[in-house]
Amino acid sequence: MITIRNLAMTYRTAHGEHQAVRGVSLEVKQGEFYTLLGPSGCGKTTILRCVAGLEHPDAGEILIGGEVVFSAERGIWVPPHNRNIGMVFQSYAIWPHMTVFENVAFPLRHKRPRLARAEIRERVAKALQLVHLDGLEDRPAPYLSGGQQQRLALARALVGEPRVLLLDEPLSNLDAKLREEMRFEIRQVVDRLGVTTLFVTHEQIEALTMSDVMAVMKDGVIIQEGAPAEIYTRPAAEFVADFIGRTNFLRGTVASVGGDGDMPVASIETPIGVLACRVDAATRAGDAVTVAVRPENVAIALDEGGGGGENSFAGTVESVVYVGNMLDCLVAVAGERIRLQLHPSASLARGTNVRLDLPVEHCLAMQR
């Protein structure tokens, strides 16, 4: 539904040039919820604004529903009002001089051929119902709460039955509780309508919980694209593993590669000892790698002396912090610190000697 090919855009400001997007290609299928995730300044919002037609990119091509809306080569740039899209802005951009009804009716009033009054009224009512704002039609827009403004923005974006829905960090201005509710609600509305959605956020939790497909961006390029579970469990780069969830990193060198061809396992020399890890097919002995292990995958037991098996290491508890739903522990192993999670009811004192098990299937080695 949305196809982007080799998109590039440079901002020229008084302080010099900034390459916001450097050659991004992606494909969002019909009805898919696609998320661009990355730290601020990574170019994700710029891509969204290029799709909306709010920016003039320097190079590449953008297609919406098969129609070329931008092509640097062919000199095509369709203005935003002719792209038939819906968009929710970070600031919501609710027009303060209009009522709730007028805000939602706006996109319908600019449809050609003109719609009948009755139809406009009916479709506005339906859109407001969809976001649970029915009954507030006549209220001046500035007199809505933050959450209501957010819903209004969503209704306005969807009322015209756009080909695609663009969401620019729509949850960032809400408080934590409301944000969680709206995550669920937005996804539900989108599912019900089956509208293709491009979503931009810097919150990993939003990307993980809402997307069908997500792309992690850094410095204007996509680092990794895939389903949320795939990105979380098999990050392709240290940046991805670090940006999404918490991760322990161990640097090391590949000693040998074994296992079957589909899922090779390598022995890696790290500061805490030799570690068996999953690697990709391209990994060879002698490669410098970083091993990533999620805290929730590290198993812990009291050290009762005696050596451990594969990927088992002795250490000392350095700190235990209570965070409500878990204990956040740091264990020192041969000068490195490994973070892990424990059930809040566990009792573990600082200085206790423990043994850590790092399961092979959860140790992921990435090329450095």
Add this chain to the structure above:
Amino acid sequence: MVTAALAASFAVVVLLAVVLWLSFTDGAPGDPALAYTLAHYADVFLDAFTYRVLGNTVLFAVIALAVALACALPMAWLMERTDFPGKPVVFTLMTVALLIPGFAVALGWVFLVHAKIGLLNRALMAVLGLGAAPFNVATVPGMGMVEGLSLAPLAFIMVAVVLRAMDPALEEAAAIAGARPVAVMWRVTLRVLWPGLLAAAIYVLTIGFAAFDVPAILGLSARIFTFSTYVFSALTPTAGAPEYGEVATLSVIMAAIAALLSVCYRTAQRQAPKYAVVTGKAYRPRIARLGRWRPPAVALVTLYFVVAQLMPLAMLAWAALLPYLQTPSAAALALVTLRNFTGLPRALVLRAIGNTALLMLLVPSITLVLSAAVSWVVLRTRLRGRAVVDFLAFLPLAIPGIVFSVAALLLALFVLRPVAPIYGTIWLLVLVYVVARLSYGTRMMNGALIQIHRELEESASICGASTAGVLRRVLVPLMAPAMVYAWIWIALLTYRELTLPVLLSNGSNLPFSFLVWGFVQASSYGQASAASLLMLGLMAPALFLYWIAARGAGMIAPR
């Protein structure tokens, strides 16, 4: 601090009270036979001429507003919302235009489109073979247009600020909703900006209503009055003693109308924040690409500067260099002489320069000390009655300059004469200049003080600094850029001021602007032009200083 704030409030109250009191009394003040009466109000309200003047003033102000907005709106949009080239230059020129003395530009217009001597008129009559002059600037519409052109920079800066405060996402959302650019402009941009634009328009209207320079120079000799010039002429009758009671009454009425306008202004201004959508994010304006419209846009802006500023000032220079005004030609060029400059009364010019310099030092300094005190009392203390202090400091903004001039005159003549005979001295000018600039000063200081978090002062006093120490070591250094900027701005306003001294000056305490005024009244236009030109020349280094300070304080902020 508190004493200074109270002194400032006291000065405002006394000046206005004197006018009010005199408007209700009969006979010479100090006279034992003095009686309270409503006769002056009856006289003024029953005089048909009052209504004619009122009608003139309203027409004058409305035309001025229309012309000012017609220039300011497109230019502000070009500067804030398009990729117009060389924006800092335009902003700088606009600020300079704001400071060029109004009487100098008005004088230039006399030479251009005066019915008898205007060169443009004569040229058109010669070329088109007309029997009569096509333009007459000594009419209410003519004066209104000239006033409008000189108010355009003020309107421009106010509109630009309004445009800057809008979230561009509001427009982007409309475009995405399918609205074409014209519909976006009409249905979203203009509607959202409406309260802000309305406030700016009312403000400009208030200034136009109180204007003195343009109607005085263009209209007085033809006896076409607006309120300001009517008050002035009532105080300087050709025969007999002035009717002080009636003048005071006119001043009260004028002040009341102006105060009403500023109430409207405050109301409109309060509407504006209702529309502000809080995002906590700095707005990045939506910049439209001019593309092939760039050359016409540049031409339009250039045309404004040429017509509204350059042409009248060039005429001023031309008139100053000729023994008598004539159409530019080779023959006229041969007559060019510096006689108008060398013929200026040297001692008087030097005295005027000295007086102006003294005023430019004293007025901004005293105003800023008082304003800082008022701001501090209003914003940082819990003193009872601080709201009254705030209101009194705002009041001068609403009061036309000529009313202050009248007030100071009456105060000096009838109240202060036995105790402090300051009439005819520079101190009377200092007093009235300071009071008139008090609103501007306090607004600037309020703005600067609000930006300084209270905790910065509190932490200084917890670290052991006394109140004076907090002031000296924390507040003053942090407010310094804003103070320097405001100081220079007030100094420049003092330099160009004509309305305030017009009733208070004589041969000894005259500022430079009054010297020019004297030549205009004596119909020595050549010398008036020469003196104006000299004044503009002397202003140049001060303008440069201002430009540096404004950049330092971030006040010239085009993108």
